[in-house]
Amino acid sequence: MAPQPDIESAQQTVELIFNVLEEGSKKEYLGEDISQLEHSLQTAQQARDAQADNETVLAALLHDIGQFCDRQTAMDIMAEASDLAGKTTESTSNVKVGVKGHEYIGGQYLRRLGFSEKVAQLVEAHVVAKRYLTAMDQAYYDGLSSASKASLKYQGGPFSAEQVKEFESDPLFREKVQLRLWDDKAKVVGLDLPGLESYKDIAVQHLIRSSA
Ligand SMILES: [Fe+2]
Incomplete structure (x- = not known):
């Protein structure tokens, strides 16, 4: 259950998450x-x-963000997921531990910090959206970087016809696909853009609102 943050604790959470992103980002972006x-x-x-x-x-x-959260948190999240999968019920039957990666850790991590279900689900979906797009569009696949093509194999490969249909019925389907397309294009060298600070206010407001 997410805590009920006042403005101060929302600011602290935003500081924490931005630090995690900044620290993790001191590494190069793998393969780019x-x-x-x-x-x-x-x-x-x-x-x-x-x-x-x-x-x-x-x-x-x-x-x-799931690539950068601390190791202990990531391990806790994965342990919780395998626990859930061990006691599969109707409500947890979509938990497939074997195919989980940083996107799952990211979504769960953000839920724990009080981000909304929509934010968490969009973060969780950026790999499945890639699997959808590679199934639907050969040109999309051809345009992927070699790093992204290589990781697709470990992410389960392109969706089957049945998986495509299921994904298209998701209420957040369009946003999930759109986010993936932005993700793919976000590899331009030397772009000068507003920094993390410029997202602080919307993040704090979001945390306050999503816990109300
Ligand atoms: Fe990305």
Whole structure:
């Protein structure tokens, strides 16, 4: 259950999450020529340019956060997931531990910090959206970077016809696909964009509102 934050604790959470993103981003973006922070900021800027709602902008900014949260948190989240899968019931039957990666950790991590279900679901979906797009569009697949093509194999490969249908019935289907397309384009070297600070206010307001 997410805590009920006042403005101060919402600010602390935002500081924490932005630190995690900044620290993790000191590493290079795997297989690309820009840093993870630049990649995140470019993804979020495209959401802003498209006048997406604040939840979608935050999801774009934080979509790779699962790669950077501390090891203990990541392990706790994965342990919880395998526990759930062990006691599969109707409500948990969509838990498939074997195919989980940083996007799942990211979504759960954000839920724990009090971000909304929409933000968490969009973050969780950026890999499945790629699997959808590679199934639907050969040109999309051909346009992926070699790093992204390589990771697709470990992410389960393109969706089957049945998985495509199921995904298209998701209420957040369009946003999920759109976020993925921004993610793919967010690899431009040398773009000068507003920094993390410029997202602080919407993140704080979001945390206060989503716990109300
Ligand atoms: Fe990404």
